[in-house]
Amino acid sequence: MNHPLFSKHEDTLHKALDAIETRGFWSPFAEMPSPKVYGESANAEGEAAFRAHLNRTFEIDQPANGNTVGSEASPFGLPLGIRYPQANPAALIDAAAIAQRAWRDAGPTAWIGVSLEILARLNRASFEIGYAVMHTTGQAFMMAFQAGGPHAQDRALEAVAYAWDQLRRIPANAHWEKPQGKNPPLAMRKHFTVVPRGTGLVLGCCTFPTWNGYPGLFADLATGNTVIVKPHPGAILPLAITVRIAREVLREAGFDPNVVTLLATGPNDGEQVQQLALRPEIKLIDFTGSTQNGTWLERHAHQAHVFTEKAGVNQIVIDSVDDIQAAARNIAFSLALYSGQMCTAPQNIYVPRSGIQTAQGAMPFDAVAQALATAVEKMLADPAKAVELLGAIQNDGVMQRIDAARKLGRILVDSRAIAHPAFANARVRTPLVLQLDAATDTAQFTQEWFGPVSFVIATDSTGQSLDLAARTAAEHGALTLSVYSTDDSVIEAAHEASLRGGVALSINLTGSVFVNQSAAFSDFHGTGANPAANAALTDAAFVANRFRIVQSRMHVEPKTVAA
Amino acid sequence: MNHPLFSKHEDTLHKALDAIETRGFWSPFAEMPSPKVYGESANAEGEAAFRAHLNRTFEIDQPANGNTVGSEASPFGLPLGIRYPQANPAALIDAAAIAQRAWRDAGPTAWIGVSLEILARLNRASFEIGYAVMHTTGQAFMMAFQAGGPHAQDRALEAVAYAWDQLRRIPANAHWEKPQGKNPPLAMRKHFTVVPRGTGLVLGCCTFPTWNGYPGLFADLATGNTVIVKPHPGAILPLAITVRIAREVLREAGFDPNVVTLLATGPNDGEQVQQLALRPEIKLIDFTGSTQNGTWLERHAHQAHVFTEKAGVNQIVIDSVDDIQAAARNIAFSLALYSGQMCTAPQNIYVPRSGIQTAQGAMPFDAVAQALATAVEKMLADPAKAVELLGAIQNDGVMQRIDAARKLGRILVDSRAIAHPAFANARVRTPLVLQLDAATDTAQFTQEWFGPVSFVIATDSTGQSLDLAARTAAEHGALTLSVYSTDDSVIEAAHEASLRGGVALSINLTGSVFVNQSAAFSDFHGTGANPAANAALTDAAFVANRFRIVQSRMHVEPKTVAA
Structure with a gap:
């Protein structure tokens, strides 16, 4: 039986599946910050919500060690002064392990449904996230809204759709019946369970924290994994808001919110993050950043499947x-x-x-x-x-x-x-x-x-x-x-x-399409075929390795009689 | 337009696609070495073909350095005395690079069609290969025929079907048209090209050279890669026959046969193989064997996607x-x-x-x-x-x-x-x-x-x-x-x-299904979820990383008029 949140968003999901098949233009998330779409007061409320984060400690009820961390500065010169509760990585790993069992057992339609509900909520928070992206990355507001909000949500939805496109073709059950000549056929009932890989680690970047972070986060969630989100120290807020919304949805849906946690770090915590990346529980890593760090992950985090987007020369x-x-x-x-x-x-x-x-x-x-x-x-x-x-x-x-x-x-x-x-x-x-x-x-x-x-x-x-x-x-x-x-x-x-x-x-781009823009559901971002990225956003290869299939089989009565 | 060999085998392919979707019993390759299926003289001819290989140099017209190699011994005590032309790995890499361009450009239906034709020919050689498997692995004849012949062909066909199942959902072209309010829509024509990763290296084992070797070989071929097949020094012949048949089919279809080459080695050539596995041109490695060697590949061959099946405790x-x-x-x-x-x-x-x-x-x-x-x-x-x-x-x-x-x-x-x-x-x-x-x-x-x-x-x-x-x-x-x-x-x-x-x-297996048997198209062999294997035979994850998608886009006239 499908999870209620799956049923709620099934229409959007099917449109997304059509879109990735035909790769024409499509988006469910309005890219213009229009009052008609987002509400007359959405901009003002979003900005107020953003400003309410300033000069205080970000509220998030997850494992914490009592300290705070945070040193973001707006490239527009605005003092931010936001502190985040510090967490010990080991505590987040442990919390993820506890949350994992019920999340795993909930199965594909729950993973997809919860992911889609999170996205719907993120869309409603597009102004708050837009201002957060603006004042951490330095993007002008329109771009911060679009790339940080609806376009990032599009990329996330695309990852969810690709995940479902793979998950839906695994039958839950099969009847296997092998003829044995004049003897009765051999018959078995087989059951196939999709199991997540474990815990994913999403390592964000400081220029497109949500656009580059969402595909890995949502591909992990949509395939049943738990996720630790580690933003770049320079752009924590957009992902912190994201994680908080994800946790709200998880809690409302009856899951342990520690399915998704935030690891806020400072600029000197690189070694701690490296140690986390090598933990055996971390089975998936999504990284956007420097070639040096990305290559380090590819060469050392052997226990994980590592997706990297690194430097390139366009x-x-x-x-x-x-x-x-x-x-x-x-x-x-x-x-x-x-x-x-x-x-x-x-x-x-x-x-x-x-x-x-x-x-x-x-x-x-x-x-x-x-x-x-x-x-x-x-x-x-x-x-x-x-x-x-x-x-x-x-x-x-x-x-x-x-x-x-x-x-x-x-x-x-x-x-x-x-x-x-x-x-x-x-x-x-x-x-x-x-x-x-x-x-x-x-x-x-x-x-x-x-x-x-x-x-x-x-x-x-x-x-x-x-x-x-x-x-x-x-x-x-x-x-x-x-x-x-x-x-x-x-x-x-x-x-x-x-x-x-x-x-x-x-x-021959001479109009208003620009080479640096890639449209979700239509343009593949990166190819995985050169050193700038070892994966594309998004194709089957981006999702197919994020889950496994474990089967069982037992004898049953044959459905046909012997020849 | 579909390649003629694709059209020739399309019916089999569609049945295989149905089978991997429902995972019931199916096989196009008869598992009993029956004269009615394989021909009255098939057994005698197959054994004669096997015996004709003994005490001579295996004929294969590929890059060679003039030396020969080979020290297989039948576990049944039969002297084999087969020598294989030795090749320098660098020469095989170079030959693959030359063969790659036309093979790449032939596109998915050619890759699938040629793969299916090779399989049909391998099926006809099941007795020859069965005897070769028997006298290299030590399997009794019935098992050598079944596991080394039709069951291995099933696993290969399964990999081809999974490859096509992914390839077929990538549109060759798309029309993207984005509304611009009162202005004319932005319209682009996009073209998507599936490109192979490069050259695959298949490292065979000495107990199931074809059953364990075919999935990687055929997954590589079906996604447009070139392949170097490096059998275990103790079980070269079954894969040598396989490579020769693959090359015959490639040549007949108008391709450079060096799309698939054989690297026969002796027991002391391990270091040479390790060096080959680290070559930048090697983008895919399929390995079956010891945990030590498999883990070495996973930890060192960073330039490749490495699929391993290693030791386990059942x-x-x-x-x-x-x-x-x-x-x-x-x-x-x-x-x-x-x-x-x-x-x-x-x-x-x-x-x-x-x-x-x-x-x-x-x-x-x-x-x-x-x-x-x-x-x-x-x-x-x-x-x-x-x-x-x-x-x-x-x-x-x-x-x-x-x-x-x-x-x-x-x-x-x-x-x-x-x-x-x-x-x-x-x-x-x-x-x-x-x-x-x-x-x-x-x-x-x-x-x-x-x-x-x-x-x-x-x-x-x-x-x-x-x-x-x-x-x-x-x-x-x-x-x-x-x-x-x-x-x-x-x-x-x-x-x-x-x-x-x-x-x-x-x-509760108490009849004539045994825990060590896994049926292609129905049972997943391995899961990728524990250290015995980092992949399953066969699921989407086994094939999705073997190719990439490269797109192009250009402006075209919109199909709709402005609102």
């Missing part, structure tokens, strides 16, 4: 264009959006040193570089509009990286500080665009310069551009590849380069 | 029975079959020291132990019948293990040599059954004694038996668990123990 190949202005505007937007602090933001823009063809004729390399530079400058000319696009710089590491990058080559557009009209102390920086050369600067541009740093790179030819793009993606990782060409054979070669590099390809 | 819990003779006969068969050289053979038989209940009343521990001992002795009383059940001992390690085990406790049934009526030098040994005690002998019985070694273990109670079974499975691994009880609450407790131990449960 690339654009410009071969030829109809309208360079439209292409440059689209690219400039991608460079500026959240100051390039997206794992999907482009970094390397390859242009043949001999120039490109446009509808208006040949365009020299320098003119292409200038068109890109001008587009960036024009897009950010008005500070009030610019800050809504740029947001703020999440951390000092990004600030230092901008300074370090200035020395790499000729500056096409320098990064500059912008005063935020609403937040005097906001850390706002425009993109830095440099000119490099494929012949001499490989070491520089084949590493990730996370943040508002990009390179216009002179190549010998589009062939070299594509080869560089494929090799860089394959060897150093990439989540996105973009190509501009009016030549079908180049598009075909770009397609082959994307297969070699194992990276998603966008072709 | 267990039987006897609580109460209607008919002890029927239970004892069933257990004795499981102990004797292929001299316990099955990864599924029971080792630990837990019996309460206070005895058990039967339909005839209480039965003391010693009487239960004696009933088991007597059943083993009676079953093997006639040497001519016994050898058809026992087969021969595969290697000296197993012989030495029998001797070492004799010292562990009181001998209930000693292992003895039997003269094989047909093969004077066959290495035939009956099972050794010892009595141990749960209070004192844990260290002995919680490790695997691979071969004809089993223990009747006195426990405090059925509760302790089940707890031991669950803990031993969870900590040391297990592929099978069997329970005998007339009490529903004990069956329920055994079910819970099986979930805790992550091990398949058989209940």
